Amino acid sequence: MNKENTITPVFPAGEADEVIIRIKDLRKRFGDNRVLNGFNMELHQGENLVVMGKSGSGKTVMIKCLVGLMQPDSGSIEVMGKDITKLDRKALDLLRADIGFLFQGSALYDSMTVRENLEFPLRRHKERFKDRADTETLVLEALKNVGLSHTTELMPAELSGGMKRRVALARTLIMNPRIILYDEPTSGLDPITAKEIIELMRIIQARYRTSALIITHDVDCARVISDRMILLVDGINYAEGTYSELQRSADPQVKAFFK
Numbered sequence: 060m061n062k063e064n065t066i067t068p069v070f071p072a073g074e075a076d077e078v079i080i081r082i083k084d085l086r087k088r089f090g091d092n093r094v095l096n097g098f099n100m101e102l103h104q105g106e107n108l109v110v111m112g113k114s115g116s117g118k119t120v121m122i123k124c125l126v127g128l129m130q131p132d133s134g135s136i137e138v139m140g141k142d143i144t145k146l147d148r149k150a151l152d153l154l155r156a157d158i159g160f161l162f163q164g165s166a167l168y169d170s171m172t173v174r175e176n177l178e179f180p181l182r183r184h185k186e187r188f189k190d191r192a193d194t195e196t197l198v199l200e201a202l203k204n205v206g207l208s209h210t211t212e213l214m215p216a217e218l219s220g221g222m223k224r225r226v227a228l229a230r231t232l233i234m235n236p237r238i239i240l241y242d243e244p245t246s247g248l249d250p251i252t253a254k255e256i257i258e259l260m261r262i263i264q265a266r267y268r269t270s271a272l273i274i275t276h277d278v279d280c281a282r283v284i285s286d287r288m289i290l291l292v293d294g295i296n297y298a299e300g301t302y303s304e305l306q307r308s309a310d311p312q313v314k315a316f317f318k
């Protein structure tokens with residue numbers, strides 16, 4: 060991938076081969092509907108991993124299991140060395156503070172200004188941030204990182220779709236997460252705005268050395284952002300590799316993703 064080498068990381072990188080998330084033999088069914096049938100995945104430090112799967116293939120179910128919102132039937136999920144299926148609520152909450160989410164719809168609070176939207180997670184996790192710079196500085200820094208320094212006093216209704224997503228990303232970054240989970244980060248955006256968001260994701264990964272799991276249908280997004288990809292078919296990690304490796308595959312199920 061054509062990584063930007065002019066970006067200075069603000070946090071020291073971890074070990075490149077350190078596994079941040081390890082999912083083993085994950086299984087989940089709803090009645091007769093066997094959604095995950097032994098899914099395996101490893102996310103490494105600093106990596107952008109894209110998971111692609113058809114609609115209804117179980118991507119959301121996998122993410123919900125990963126963050127402890129859904130209990131799998133079996134399998135193990137280790138996040139930064141902890142098996143999340145065995146954590147109590149408090150420990151899970153603590154772990155979740157290291158994980159940033161950028162989900163469909165961005166979900167900003169409509170009645171709050173951009174500044175208040177960004178302050179919200181900081182207030183919620185006061186303990187965690189007591190040693191960091193003051194709120195004002197953190198908010199401005201996060202907005203600057205997404206190119207929206209001028210929007211602090213605006214309401215979400217005054218922002219375009221792309222700007223909303225940038226603010227949502229700033230709100231995620233302000234938490235200084237080690238992992239970011241993106242669920243369809245470009246859905247609903249026009250191609251140019253989608254490109255801008257992808258570029259921003261790339262810059263953020265380079266600057267913050269976050270590890271990112273990206274769920275997308277968007278082949279262009281996968282091509283630009285992914286270091287590695289997993290294709291989820293029939294509830295398993297059907298194929299894995301770089302974008303160009305997978306694109307060259309002769310397997311009809313793999314080819315179908317690149318049409």
Ligand SMILES: Nc1ncnc2c1ncn2[C@@H]1O[C@H](COP(=O)(O)OP(=O)(O)OP(=O)(O)O)[C@@H](O)[C@H]1O
Pocket residue numbers: 089092094112113114115116117118119120121
């Ligand atoms: N709580 C639930 N109860 C019953 N079935 C569910 C539940 N959650 C998901 N499913 C089923 O699991 C399957 C996978 O759903 P999931 O939302 O993970 O798909 P997806 O790959 O994220 O699809 P999309 O790309 O359209 O968002 C679907 O058949 C869905 O109906």
